[in-house]
Amino acid sequence: MQTTLYSPRLACISIPSLSAYPHKALIDHSRSKHLSPRRLFTDCNYLQVIAKVAAESHSQIMGSSGDGVLTGDHTLLSFLGRKDSGSDDELIILLSHVQAACAKIASLLASPSTVKAACEMKPSSPSVTTSGRDAPKPLDLVANDIIKAALKCSGKAAVIASEEDEMPIWLNDTAPYVVVFDPLDGSRNIDASIPTGSIFGIYRRLEETDGLPEAEKAELNVLQRGEKLVAAVYSLYSSATVLCVSIGSGAHVFTLDRSNGDFVLTNSNLMMPTRGQIYSVNDARYFDWPEGLRNYIDDVRQGKGQNPKKYSARYICSLVADFHRTVLYGGLAMNPRAHLRLVYEANPLSFIAEQSGGKGSDGKRRILDIQPIELHQRLPLFLGSADDISELLSYKNIQQLVNPGYEV
Numbered sequence: 427m428q429t430t431l432y433s434p435r436l437a438c439i440s441i442p443s444l445s446a447y448p449h450k451a452l453i454d455h456s457r458s459k460h461l462s463p464r465r466l467f468t469d470c471n472y473l474q475v476i477a478k479v480a481a482e483s484h485s486q487i488m489g490s491s492g493d494g495v496l497t498g499d500h501t502l503l504s505f506l507g508r509k510d511s512g513s514d515d516e517l518i519i520l521l522s523h524v525q526a527a528c529a530k531i532a533s534l535l536a537s538p539s540t541v542k543a544a545c546e547m548k549p550s551s552p553s554v555t556t557s558g559r560d561a562p563k564p565l566d567l568v569a570n571d572i573i574k575a576a577l578k579c580s581g582k583a584a585v586i587a588s589e590e591d592e593m594p595i596w597l598n599d600t601a602p603y604v605v606v607f608d609p610l611d612g613s614r615n616i617d618a619s620i621p622t623g624s625i626f627g628i629y630r631r632l633e634e635t636d637g638l639p640e641a642e643k644a645e646l647n648v649l650q651r652g653e654k655l656v657a658a659v660y661s662l663y664s665s666a667t668v669l670c671v672s673i674g675s676g677a678h679v680f681t682l683d684r685s686n687g688d689f690v691l692t693n694s695n696l697m698m699p700t701r702g703q704i705y706s707v708n709d710a711r712y713f714d715w716p717e718g719l720r721n722y723i724d725d726v727r728q729g730k731g732q733n734p735k736k737y738s739a740r741y742i743c744s745l746v747a748d749f750h751r752t753v754l755y756g757g758l759a760m761n762p763r764a765h766l767r768l769v770y771e772a773n774p775l776s777f778i779a780e781q782s783g784g785k786g787s788d789g790k791r792r793i794l795d796i797q798p799i800e801l802h803q804r805l806p807l808f809l810g811s812a813d814d815i816s817e818l819l820s821y822k823n824i825q826q827l828v829n830p831g832y833e834v
């Protein structure tokens with residue numbers, strides 16, 4: 427049975443395609459039921475069963491050919507379920523809920539009713555909350571609710587922390603994982619249907635904090651250094667919806683098949699080119715930049731850097747989109763002012779950058795080495811090809827300290 431992805435009133439998510447798995451009777455039974463978004467997150471056992479089946483059985487059917495080359499058509503779950511994938515069943519279950527949440531957000535963003543509502547809204551300039559964060563748009567809050575419901579439903583997240591919530595939320599004393607996330611990055615562009623994304627970082631629960639009061643242990647768990655990440659994910663909602671996943675053994679891209687709701691492997695072991703020819707930065711801020719950054723950009727624009735080719739600029743102003751292009755084509759995606767967040771933006775994306783051969787820096791330190799001191803901590807962020815980032819860092823003075831509070 428197939429359900430539509432773009433119902434105007436209520437966006438539905440198709441159930442994952444399971445024809446490849448041997449537990450067919452179970453699957454046929456599951457398939458006979460329509461999976462509405464409500465059911466997706468209320469019937470928690472449903473996804474857990476699916477993910478467990480994937481984890482237990484996939485290597486009997488597909489797996490790798492033994493030389494690292496993947497064979498067969500993999501979905502995210504079947505890919506993670508391979509014997510040699512390095513993921514445990516609980517992580518697979520958690521990630522199955524993450525992918526379901528992203529599919530639901532993708533369908534909401536693309537639904538005519540959402541686009542119509544956005545068209546009817548008056549243009550608004552971003553205002554800030556009391557904590558200094560941009561005021562959330564309605565879709566930020568909807569995406570946040572979808573992801574929180576999915577993570578709670580997974581039963582695998584002990585504590586979660588979102589860009590849209592002031593504090594972490596403790597969910598479960600015994601669940602193995604900690605999830606930090608930005609539910610909808612780039613949402614300042616959302617009314618114009620410009621690409622947006624979701625970002626997730628997954629850590630293990632710190633068992634040594636188990637005896638502490640809830641608020642204290644919640645904070646310690648979500649403020650782990652990026653190098654402790656066990657997995658990172660970003661979802662890009664664009665002409666295609668793609669999910670890039672790393673569980674610490676490379677980064678892999680899956681594309682949403684809108685006909686059935688599967689995320690299908692489209693690019694395994696992503697390798698960022700060691701050097702690119704594109705820089706991505708808001709260069710209307712050029713005159714607020716320090717000398718080192720201005721010199722670097724002046725040089726690469728003119729082909730006077732280590733790479734004799736003249737660089738081009740691309741800036742979508744949507745971090746996930748700018749980063750995804752950088753991973754694929756090489757070059758740099760950066761925001762030199764202390765604007766992006768360490769915990770749920772810089773860390774997961776730096777983890778994926780490193781897993782694909784690139785680098786992540788704040789201009790002075792490797793991102794994954796930085797000890798977070800607060801959940802919504804901001805910092806300058808430079809992500810990209812290993813050689814391009816090294817060259818940029820050699821200009822020394824690249825962090826923008828002048829921050830006049832831009833209107834747009």
Ligand SMILES: O=P(O)(O)OC[C@H]1O[C@](O)(COP(=O)(O)O)[C@@H](O)[C@@H]1O
Binds near residue numbers: 613708744746761
């Ligand atoms: O205004 P700037 O400095 O160009 O920053 C743009 C960046 O801010 C972001 O919109 C994130 O900010 P928000 O999380 O507040 O939306 C990124 O997607 C984008 O890369």
